[in-house]
Amino acid sequence: MSNVLLNVNGIEVIYNHVILVLKGVSMQVPEGRIVALLGGNGAGKTTTLRAVSNLLAGERGEVTKGSIELRGERIERLSTSAMVDRGVIQVMEGRHCFAHLTIEENLLTGAYTRKDGKAAVAETLEKVYTYFPRLKTRRTSQAAYTSGGEQQMCAIGRALMANPKMVLLDEPSMGLAPQIVEEVFEIVRDLNQKERTTFLLAEQNTSMALRYADYGYILENGRVVMDGEARALRDNEDVREFYLGMG
């Protein structure tokens, strides 16, 4: 595959030294694409994202086999902050906005690692507002008093404040009304097309994810059981039956 940004090569992940959760997962994310990681509850989607962004240690998890490469560099032993420096940012499931901060303050926390000065950060903030006009109107509202959709947008916007190359999105649709999910995915597509931001997104909402992704991997019980172009997966009978409820 040309221009592979992320290459996950047969990784095994174990939690608490004993619980084997990923049993040899391999996947590639080409630069500038949207790749979906699909599968039901507990399939291992979040764990895969954590392995890439190096958030496993906080969960007492570790990669015990295989390798993860970002543009050819081995990254599975790097710290989370080293991953941020390389432009890889994870938006966690459940959004995690700071409830007592305003939307704008939340967004600005995403820029804390940047060293290119206030003017550049202000420019990115304006750009985030052009993608998320709802956040602009809510900029002075405390996050606790904004809707679930606005909080999800705030979490993505905060990730964008770090000027990422790749955003790992964990279940962006979780708990949101279908029309808001669609709005969020439209913005993801827009960011991908205009900013060339690469997205790796974990989703249980298979039909929505396959409408926006270029390529998908389906995980079951810690293994990739199927992968392919999004359109081919949408047309695949097993996927339709088991994941799209169209059997």
Ligand code: ATP
């Ligand atoms: P969900 O959509 O429910 O988050 P998922 O596909 O993202 O599902 P994971 O969260 O990666 O799945 O979980 C995969 C398995 O790993 C599950 O059996 C889960 O119980 C287990 N697991 C996840 N985190 C931990 C942890 N910190 N310690 C021990 N086991 C964990």
